[in-house]
Amino acid sequence: xxxxxxxxxxxxxxxxxxxxxxxxxxxxxxxxxxxxxxxxxxxxxxxxxxxxxxxxxxxxxxxxxxxxxxxxxxxxxxxxxxxxxxxxxxxxxxxxxxxxxxxxxxxxxxxxxxxxxxxxxxxxxxxxxxxxxxxxxxxxxxxxxxxxxxxxxxxxxxxxxxxxxxxxxxxxxxxxxxxxxxxxxxxxxxxxxxxxxxxxxxxxxxxxxxxxxxxxxxxxxxxxxxxxxxxxxxxxxxxxxxxxxxxxxxxxxxxxxxxxxxxxxxxxxxxxxxxxxxxxxxxxxxxxxxxxxxxxxxxxxxxxxxxxxxxxxxxxxxxxxxxxxxxxxxxxxxxxxxxxxxxxxxxxxxxxxxxxxxxxxxxxxxxxxxxxxxxxxxxxxxxxxxxxxxxxxxxxxxxxxxxxxxxxxxxxxxxxxxxxxxxxxxxxxxxxxxxxxxxxxxxxxxxxxxxxxxxxxxxxxxxxxxxxxxxxxxxxxxxxxxxxxxxxxxxxxxxxxxxxxxxx
Amino acid sequence: xxxxxxxxxxxxxxxxxxxxxxxxxxxxxxxxxxxxxxxxxxxxxxxxxxxxxxxxxxxxxxxxxxxxxxxxxxxxxxxxxxxxxxxxxxxxxxxxxxxxxxxxxxxxxxxxxxxxxxxxxxxxxxxxxxxxxxxxxxxxxxxxxxxxxxxxxxxxxxxxxxxxxxxxxxxxxxxxxxxxxxxxxxxxxxxxxxxxxxxxxxxxxxxxxxxxxxxxxxxxxxxxxxxxxxxxxxxxxxxxxxxxxxxxxxxxxxxxxxxxxxxxxxxxxxxxxxxxxxxxxxxxxxxxxxxxxxxxxxxxxxxxxxxxxxxxxxxxxxxxxxxxxxxxxxxxx
Numbered sequence: 102x103x104x105x106x107x108x109x110x111x112x113x114x115x116x117x118x119x120x121x122x123x124x125x126x127x128x129x130x131x132x133x134x135x136x137x138x139x140x141x142x143x144x145x146x147x148x149x150x151x152x153x154x155x156x157x158x159x160x161x162x163x164x165x166x167x168x169x170x171x172x173x174x175x176x177x178x179x180x181x182x183x184x185x186x187x188x189x190x191x192x193x194x195x196x197x198x199x200x201x202x203x204x205x206x207x208x209x210x211x212x213x214x215x216x217x218x219x220x221x222x223x224x225x226x227x228x229x230x231x232x233x234x235x236x237x238x239x240x241x242x243x244x245x246x247x248x249x250x251x252x253x254x255x256x257x258x259x260x261x262x263x264x265x266x267x268x269x270x271x272x273x274x275x276x277x278x279x280x281x282x283x284x285x286x287x288x289x290x291x292x293x294x295x296x297x298x299x300x301x302x303x304x305x306x307x308x309x310x311x312x313x314x315x316x317x318x319x320x321x322x323x324x325x326x327x328x329x330x331x332x333x334x335x336x337x338x339x340x341x342x343x344x345x346x347x348x349x350x351x352x353x354x355x356x357x358x359x360x361x362x363x364x365x366x367x368x369x370x371x372x373x374x375x376x377x378x379x380x381x382x383x384x385x386x387x388x389x390x391x392x393x394x395x396x397x398x399x400x401x402x403x404x405x406x407x408x409x410x411x412x413x414x415x416x417x418x419x420x421x422x423x424x425x426x427x428x429x430x431x432x433x434x435x436x437x438x439x440x441x442x443x444x445x446x447x448x449x450x451x452x453x454x455x456x457x458x459x460x461x462x463x464x465x466x467x468x469x470x471x472x473x474x475x476x477x478x479x480x481x482x483x484x485x486x487x488x489x490x491x492x493x494x495x496x497x498x499x500x501x502x503x504x505x506x507x508x509x510x511x512x513x514x515x516x517x518x519x520x521x522x523x524x525x526x527x528x529x530x531x532x533x534x535x536x537x538x539x540x541x542x543x544x545x546x547x548x549x550x551x552x553x554x555x556x557x558x559x560x561x562x563x564x565x566x567x568x569x570x571x572x573x574x575x576x577x578x579x580x581x582x583x584x585x586x587x588x589x590x591x592x593x594x595x596x597x598x599x600x601x602x603x604x605x
Numbered sequence: 606x607x608x609x610x611x612x613x614x615x616x617x618x619x620x621x622x623x624x625x626x627x628x629x630x631x632x633x634x635x636x637x638x639x640x641x642x643x644x645x646x647x648x649x650x651x652x653x654x655x656x657x658x659x660x661x662x663x664x665x666x667x668x669x670x671x672x673x674x675x676x677x678x679x680x681x682x683x684x685x686x687x688x689x690x691x692x693x694x695x696x697x698x699x700x701x702x703x704x705x706x707x708x709x710x711x712x713x714x715x716x717x718x719x720x721x722x723x724x725x726x727x728x729x730x731x732x733x734x735x736x737x738x739x740x741x742x743x744x745x746x747x748x749x750x751x752x753x754x755x756x757x758x759x760x761x762x763x764x765x766x767x768x769x770x771x772x773x774x775x776x777x778x779x780x781x782x783x784x785x786x787x788x789x790x791x792x793x794x795x796x797x798x799x800x801x802x803x804x805x806x807x808x809x810x811x812x813x814x815x816x817x818x819x820x821x822x823x824x825x826x827x828x829x830x831x832x833x834x835x836x837x838x839x840x841x842x843x844x845x846x847x848x849x850x851x852x853x854x855x856x857x858x859x860x861x862x863x864x865x866x867x868x869x870x871x872x873x874x875x876x877x878x879x880x881x882x883x884x885x886x887x888x889x890x891x892x893x894x895x896x897x898x899x900x901x902x903x904x905x906x907x908x909x910x911x912x913x914x915x916x917x918x919x920x921x922x923x924x925x926x927x928x929x930x931x932x933x934x935x936x937x938x
Contacts, residue, residue: 211816292805308672311700461681547669567645
């Protein structure tokens with residue numbers, strides 16, 4: 102087994118130590134009051150909230166998987182008309198922060214609340230993760246087996262279930278992990294839609310009683326759940342398949358069923374894109390607040406700055422961890438990858454407060470500067486980039502690197518000159534996904550931003566806190582539009598792959 | 606001698622330098638303060654700008670929720686960059702004060718505000734008053750209930766909106782405990798649990814009354830005025846009303862301010878909020894009640910003295926733990 106390059110080890114270890122900071126902080130808080138923690142954990146309501154959370158997480162996970170997979174399969178593998186257009190629509194919900202989706206739905210449909218509302222909203226918010234990951238994987242897998250199975254008389258369903266699915270399963274599971282963690286840590290949308298989840302109990306512990314010990318105890322339960330989810334994901338993920346080369350494929354003729362399929366995609370697009378976009382536009386019509394353009398532009402600038410800087414930074418770390426784990430796999434690399442996931446189900450407010458504690462008391466020079474904010478984003482969103490990068494890097498044929506090595510290239514230059522360019526589209530996708538998440542993030546940004554620097558998300562929060570929907574509208578629209586850019590980039594990367602493959 | 610003199614000189618100058626440095630930063634610090642504001646930027650920023658214009662003291666503001674800012678100051682501890690904590694409610698100020706992170710206010714500030722609206726330990730003072738009201742849809746509620754206790758009656762099943770996680774609601778429940786005891790409060794909570802539709806915050810309750818989702822809701826008065834300003838008062842479907850005389854449902858609460866890092870600039874800032882200019886600003890712009898001096902509330906508001914509120918001291922409302930226990934026991938948290 103080859104040793105990984107030193108830079109990769111350094112980046113990976115740094116990232117995993119960073120991710121462990123919130124956990125260490127929670128343990129410190131917990132050690133301050135076992136009694137209050139025990140009391141909090143044994144409340145009947147805690148178990149009820151846990152039950153609610155598990156129910157919602159499973160429901161959202163299943164539906165996001167189903168929706169995202171169907172969208173990906175229909176737009177990459179069938180002769181459906183306008184696949185490019187449908188693919189864009191499938192990515193676009195990524196541009197809406199989930200609390201904005203929730204607000205948009207409640208203003209459009211008064212009484213929209215509870216389990217169903219939360220399930221629908223979070224499915225819309227998370228299905229694009231599955232769509233993107235599965236699209237990329239579907240384009241690259243070997244279709245020979247499918248054709249053989251078809252020629253032997255296997256039905257379409259059976260081919261999908263027995264041949265296609267196992268090949269895309271690692272990619273689908275990596276994105277499903279994101280969906281599950283997203284649902285576990287979500288607060289804004291479920292609070293607006295009035296479905297009580299575990300994260301809400303954490304917020305209430307901070308807000309109602311200012312009891313940081315109780316909040317820490319609850320948050321550690323989420324960490325335990327994360328570990329459990331990670332264990333099962335690793336166990337049932339399957340292994341990545343690599344393709345010697347991308348090959349030409351024929352699009353499957355759906356026949357008359359393609360009208361139903363198109364109808365299905367249209368319905369999803371209307372619910373997931375048209376309704377929320379319409380509701381936000383309506384806000385600007387009914388209210389009277391006027392837009393302060395200079396404020397809007399300043400917030401737009403800050404948002405673009407932090408999102409692009411954080412996206413690039415996170416991508417560097419994610420590349421290192423992905424390459425370490427896929428090309429120089431060892432027990433250590435697995436540990437590093439798992440550790441960066443551990444904090445991902447924590448609500449952002451917990452990570453934010455951990456860094457407030459660290460920053461104010463130990464790193465006063467970095468506290469409330471953009472550097473500590475970047476550090477927070479690294480902890481929060483490294484898994485987003487990692488999940489998008491793993492499939493494309495794994496699918497680069499190792500033979501390419503072996504050739505480069507045999508021609509005398511060093512390990513480092515093989516990675517930089519051969520492996521990374523071959524996985525380029527995946528790396529861009531990873532950076533874009535992280536940047537998207539940063540654009541929409543609110544609680545940690547509020548706690549850690551430099552004083553005086555407002556982003557679109559913080560301004561939007563101010564406006565909705567204040568009932569100024571008309572004031573909120575331009576911020577929401579600006580956010581959706583600029584978040585639409587990475588969303589489109591993501592989609593374009595996927596489409597480009599398809600056309601490359603098709604033209605071969 | 607030859608050698609010692611330069612050493613002594615350099616030591617002395619070093620001492621002078623280190624001695625000077627803090628003095629210098631202090632004098633520049635006095636011209637700028639950091640305010641952690643749990644109030645809305647749109648509502649208070651113009652007043653803070655005016656303060657800077659009049660005094661030359663720069664104000665850096667961090668806006669966030671009051672509870673989140675309290676948690677932030679608690680985490681920052683002694684190293685908090687905050688000079689002043691301007692909070693939406695007494696609970697957040699109380700939590701920070703209890704951790705020993707607020708300084709005792711000098712008499713010249715503390716004595717400005719009626720004692721009922723400030724902390725007994727002089728760690729914070731009220732700045733502006735807000736009144737608990739019943740927002741209701743006049744088509745569905747033709748006769749206002751005489752008491753907030755009436756809302757526990759089965760005739761209100763599914764018709765009333767509350768926000769149990771909201772600090773103002775919790776303060777009101779604490780007041781109920783102080784005035785009527787835990788037993789009566791528990792009973793009321795059990796009744797309201799059966800009747801109520803639960804919301805996250807006041808704004809959502811008001812929205813639900815407007816859309817007809819619920820018939821009425823327990824909120825603070827100024828949310829109605831904020832919405833009227835945004836949508837136009839003539840477009841409002843809901844009205845606000847009070848319960849009968851002395852009813853705890855009409856509790857008067859306060860937004861307040863405390864000093865984290867004492868300096869003359871921080872004190873000047875607090876005094877400004879309590880000055881006639883500051884109080885008039887809250888009366889006119891946020892539709893809250895002035896607490897200091899003779900500043901009159903906005904025309905469309907019932908004067909504070911005519912609000913049928915119960916007699917209670919806001920410092921008595923700091924026993925939040927027990928209140929939360931009761932709310933939890935009722936299954937509302």
